[in-house]
Amino acid sequence: MTFQLAWIDYLVMIIYFAFVLGIGWALKKFMKGANAFLEAGRSMPAWVAGLAFISTNLGALEVMGMAGSGAKYGMLTTHFYWVGAIPAMVFLALFMMPFYYGSKARSVPEYLKLRYDEKTRGLNAILFAVMTVLSSGISMYALAILMEKVLGWNFHISLILSAVIVLAYTYLGGLSSAIYNEVLQFFIIVIGLLPVVFLSLHHVGGWSGLKESLGNVATSNGFAPDAYTSMWKYTGTATGNPLGVEWYGILAGLGFVLSFGYWCTNFLIVQRAMAAESTVAARNTPLIGAIPKMFVPFLIIVPGMVALALMNDPSANFALPKNEAGQPIYDYTIIALLKQYLPAGVLGLGITALLASFMSGMAGNISAFNTVWTYDIYQSYIRPASNDKEADEKHYLKVGRLATIFGVLVSIAAAYLASMFGNIMDFLQTIFSMINAPLFAVIFLGMFWKRATGHAAFTGLLAGFLIALLHHGLTAPAGANTLVKGGWITVLHVYPVEMAQNFWTAIFAFSTSAIITVVLSLLTPKVKTDEELVGLVYSLTPKLKEENVPWYKRSSSLAILVILLVIILTILFW
Amino acid sequence: MGLDIKYPIGLMFTLMGIILTIYGLATMSDVTMYQKSFNININLWSGIGMLIFGLIMLALVKKKKKEE
Numbered sequence: 323m324t325f326q327l328a329w330i331d332y333l334v335m336i337i338y339f340a341f342v343l344g345i346g347w348a349l350k351k352f353m354k355g356a357n358a359f360l361e362a363g364r365s366m367p368a369w370v371a372g373l374a375f376i377s378t379n380l381g382a383l384e385v386m387g388m389a390g391s392g393a394k395y396g397m398l399t400t401h402f403y404w405v406g407a408i409p410a411m412v413f414l415a416l417f418m419m420p421f422y423y424g425s426k427a428r429s430v431p432e433y434l435k436l437r438y439d440e441k442t443r444g445l446n447a448i449l450f451a452v453m454t455v456l457s458s459g460i461s462m463y464a465l466a467i468l469m470e471k472v473l474g475w476n477f478h479i480s481l482i483l484s485a486v487i488v489l490a491y492t493y494l495g496g497l498s499s500a501i502y503n504e505v506l507q508f509f510i511i512v513i514g515l516l517p518v519v520f521l522s523l524h525h526v527g528g529w530s531g532l533k534e535s536l537g538n539v540a541t542s543n544g545f546a547p548d549a550y551t552s553m554w555k556y557t558g559t560a561t562g563n564p565l566g567v568e569w570y571g572i573l574a575g576l577g578f579v580l581s582f583g584y585w586c587t588n589f590l591i592v593q594r595a596m597a598a599e600s601t602v603a604a605r606n607t608p609l610i611g612a613i614p615k616m617f618v619p620f621l622i623i624v625p626g627m628v629a630l631a632l633m634n635d636p637s638a639n640f641a642l643p644k645n646e647a648g649q650p651i652y653d654y655t656i657i658a659l660l661k662q663y664l665p666a667g668v669l670g671l672g673i674t675a676l677l678a679s680f681m682s683g684m685a686g687n688i689s690a691f692n693t694v695w696t697y698d699i700y701q702s703y704i705r706p707a708s709n710d711k712e713a714d715e716k717h718y719l720k721v722g723r724l725a726t727i728f729g730v731l732v733s734i735a736a737a738y739l740a741s742m743f744g745n746i747m748d749f750l751q752t753i754f755s756m757i758n759a760p761l762f763a764v765i766f767l768g769m770f771w772k773r774a775t776g777h778a779a780f781t782g783l784l785a786g787f788l789i790a791l792l793h794h795g796l797t798a799p800a801g802a803n804t805l806v807k808g809g810w811i812t813v814l815h816v817y818p819v820e821m822a823q824n825f826w827t828a829i830f831a832f833s834t835s836a837i838i839t840v841v842l843s844l845l846t847p848k849v850k851t852d853e854e855l856v857g858l859v860y861s862l863t864p865k866l867k868e869e870n871v872p873w874y875k876r877s878s879s880l881a882i883l884v885i886l887l888v889i890i891l892t893i894l895f896w
Numbered sequence: 897m898g899l900d901i902k903y904p905i906g907l908m909f910t911l912m913g914i915i916l917t918i919y920g921l922a923t924m925s926d927v928t929m930y931q932k933s934f935n936i937n938i939n940l941w942s943g944i945g946m947l948i949f950g951l952i953m954l955a956l957v958k959k960k961k962k963e964e
Binding site: 330333334337338339345348349352370440474502505506509516517519520524525542662663664666667668671811 | 899904907908909911915916920923929933934938939942945946949953964
């Protein structure tokens with residue numbers, strides 16, 4: 323599958339990258355200290371932080387993966403949004419942001435240091451730092467391979483070029499530059515994909531036409547006619563719906579452990595809200611992000627569903643590229659649709675949207691990495707803060723900038739490792755993502771239970787992580803042919819789908835971590851006094867007053883709006 | 897942080913909008929090119945849409961400046 327791009331397509335692409343670099347350049351003069359560079363000076367309006375919040379998550383792997391899932395599971399893919407994201411985002415906003423932001427912590431690991439102790443922070447910081455450069459490397463590799471396969475560009479040049487662009491704008495403008503560019507990326511992704519959404523729906527005769535075509539596909543696959551266009555209707559049994567999971571599996575697995583672990587503890591995302599200009603803005607950030615987030619399915623999943631209808635319609639002359647085993651490569655769904663419908667001009671816009679989503683993933687990782695490196699590793703273990711605040715700001719700015727270069731270099735190395743040992747990198751990424759569930763247990767207990775202690779949290783975090791590893795080593799999804807998917811110790815249990823395995827890994831990790839933290843907290847003495855925990859623990863912190871804020875800017879009104887909208891969407895697509 | 901992000905967003909989409917609108921107009925008679933998109937001149941419509949979006953963003957920037 324290759325594209326012939328015309329001059330107009332390149333022109334659109336060049337304009338976009340000129341603006342990306344221009345934003346970095348324009349912000350350069352504001353980068354006077356580490357605070358401006360690594361925390362964006364805590365000056366972002368809520369809507370900017372909110373769009374950046376959602377844009378960081380709207381990386382290319384998400385766009386391509388979710389369109390592919392749309393082509394596999396149909397409307398059930400929206401569970402990843404309306405169940406798997408929105409509730410956790412509302413919870414983060416209302417209950418956790420006041421502590422993340424109000425504690426003046428500059429990162430999630432630093433919150434752990436303030437709430438618990440140094441070793442808990444250290445463990446989290448190191449795991450997080452490794453994970454971010456790994457993710458950024460994998461995303462860089464995926465981008466380069468895509469450009470090679472689709473645009474016919476040289477792999478090495480694509481890799482280096484994308485790394486240089488990301489480096490340039492994060493080096494110049496730090497977190498502010500990453501955030502502003504994420505907002506720009508958000509709009510280019512939405513606007514760049516709209517023509518495909520419109521044309522693909524036009525092709526199948528709108529939503530009702532799509533329902534009809536997918537009805538035939540569903541019956542031929544042994545499902546009820548509206549199985550691909552319903553969210554909950556057929557989740558009474560696992561075999562009745564294309565996803566293969568029952569309603570309680572969806573609610574507990576996606577809706578609780580996995581999504582709360584991801585949205586509420588991942589510094590990559592939380593960092594955007596921490597950069598907001600005030601406590602109220604920080605609280606509103608995830609809520610403002612939630613509104614576009616719930617409509618992303620119409621942009622990505624619906625075209626994927628059209629692809630499913632087209633694949634089963636011989637007259638449409640549409641097919642996904644196949645792998646060696648003859649299976650369609652679902653990740654290429656969105657690209658195949660771009661090729662199918664877009665003439666030169668908007669095609670360049672669509673490709674630019676994809677490139678933008680890759681960059682947003684990389685830059686997000688790099689800007690989170692340099693903060694954790696500078697504050698949680700360098701400042702804690704290598705050169706502590708001195709009495710001279712001004713000199714410190716300058717010194718840590720320099721370190722932050724060097725960390726940015728270092729992060730990009732390690733990412734490039736990781737990208738090459740991924741090109742040689744793809745499986746090992748996937749494996750490492752799976753392993754490091756296992757830290758989320760235990761981390762959520764520890765942070766949750768820390769915020770809502772003042773008795774939780776540092777020794778307990780550290781042990782809980784470590785034990786949860788090890789249990790997750792053990793579970794992954796002892797179980798495998800059905801049909802797994804590599805040890806990357808699990809079962810690398812021995813296979814004791816086989817899960818029907820990979821998602822079920824992920825879900826149970828997270829459940830075990832979360833429960834182990836929570837139980838150990840609770841039990842050990844009761845057995846170890848409370849080290850931090852109540853005064854030290856003010857601003858860090860719910861029961862000891864004065865409630866946030868919102869009386870002076872107009873009602874439409876209050877987190878409570880926004881949260882009600884978000885929840886109402888999700889309920890309406892769920893009923894509409896039941 | 898000193899920079900109103902609406903300004904570069906408005907500028908970029910206005911510029912891209914103008915380019916796509918002109919390109920759409922210039923390729924109006926190219927039937928084979930728009931066969932893919934069911935004879936809809938998708939460049940023209942996208943261009944106009946982006947131009948409107950870009951101009952709204954720029955207008956918001958101007959309004960904010962006036963208020964200050």
